[in-house]
Amino acid sequence: MPLLALLTFTFAALLSGLIVGALLNRTAFERRIDAEVADLFGEIDTMPTYYSEKELDGLPEPVQRFFRRTLQDGAPHQSCTRTRESGRSRHNFGGPWTEFVAEGYLVATAPARLWFARLRPFPLVWVDVRSLYLRGRGHFLAKLLSSLHSRDAQDDATRREILLGYIAELALLPGALLPDGTRSWEPISDRAARFSMLDGELLVSAVFFFEEFGNVVRFETEDRPYLGPRKPNTARWVVRYSEHRSFGELELPTQIDTQWELDDETFHYSEKMIDVIELDVPRRFGASEAKPRNDAASA
Numbered sequence: 001m002p003l004l005a006l007l008t009f010t011f012a013a014l015l016s017g018l019i020v021g022a023l024l025n026r027t028a029f030e031r032r033i034d035a036e037v038a039d040l041f042g043e044i045d046t047m048p049t050y051y052s053e054k055e056l057d058g059l060p061e062p063v064q065r066f067f068r069r070t071l072q073d074g075a076p077h078q079s080c081t082r083t084r085e086s087g088r089s090r091h092n093f094g095g096p097w098t099e100f101v102a103e104g105y106l107v108a109t110a111p112a113r114l115w116f117a118r119l120r121p122f123p124l125v126w127v128d129v130r131s132l133y134l135r136g137r138g139h140f141l142a143k144l145l146s147s148l149h150s151r152d153a154q155d156d157a158t159r160r161e162i163l164l165g166y167i168a169e170l171a172l173l174p175g176a177l178l179p180d181g182t183r184s185w186e187p188i189s190d191r192a193a194r195f196s197m198l199d200g201e202l203l204v205s206a207v208f209f210f211e212e213f214g215n216v217v218r219f220e221t222e223d224r225p226y227l228g229p230r231k232p233n234t235a236r237w238v239v240r241y242s243e244h245r246s247f248g249e250l251e252l253p254t255q256i257d258t259q260w261e262l263d264d265e266t267f268h269y270s271e272k273m274i275d276v277i278e279l280d281v282p283r284r285f286g287a288s289e290a291k292p293r294n295d296a297a298s299a
Contacts, residue, residue: 026146041282060187069214087272108176138162
């Protein structure tokens with residue numbers, strides 16, 4: 001066999017093997033997400049409880065305004081939410097944007113969140129990203145072609161990072177922001193209040209900002225560690241909410257942008273649209289399911 005033909009055959013065989021391996025790993029990663037979502041929803045308290053406006057007694061005025069806009073007296077407390085999302089992100093100042101599609105899952109009664117995204121930096125190339133907070137532990141995992149680890153972190157900084165991400169996402173699950181033994185509010189102004197959460201020994205807090213009608217419009221915290229290449233003196237993580245739309249009786253944001261404020265610079269690194277929100281459906285998208293208690297609503 002001529003050398004060129006042999007090299008061509010060898011290259012084709014290697015490429016085919018890599019493609020098959022990547023597709024098998026992609027299937028395995030999807031199955032892992034299936035199992036983790038099922039485990040996450042195992043944290044749901046199965047005993048139904050009902051919201052009462054008496055729960056607002058003593059809360060800061062903007063927080064009461066927020067709950068009165070999003071919750072109905074006598075309605076069941078929300079147990080969980082799931083979302084389909086699309087957007088773009090980048091990792092460096094001035095860097096290129098990468099498109100992604102994602103799905104997110106939140107549990108109200110326990111701090112539990114899974115976010116799974118598939119990024120497309122180049123044609124035929126994808127990166128799977130999974131962020132998980134469950135039973136007091138945080139784990140961030142990113143794999144090129146579902147195969148090669150580009151980040152695998154589950155240290156204390158990652159735990160704090162993901163827990164604050166969970167709190168920011170509770171703008172989509174308002175009932176989970178009601179105070180209890182581990183969740184509390186403090187007044188700041190007529191438009192802002194500080195929310196704190198204690199999970200085990202970990203205490204984090206952030207400030208929510210509300211507009212005059214009660215919609216949440218901004219979230220900021222200095223408790224989230226900045227893990228980027230720079231070493232700023234101050235690092236504030238900021239989430240901005242907009243495009244509020246009605247989902248049944250709820251008024252929820254559908255545009256969520258995130259940025260870092262590092263000293264005197266702003267690094268805007270993520271933009272996403274909430275394409276679908278469903279409440280009280282404790283299953284992964286695509287799983288066999290009964291009709292949800294709250295009908296799905298598309299943004």
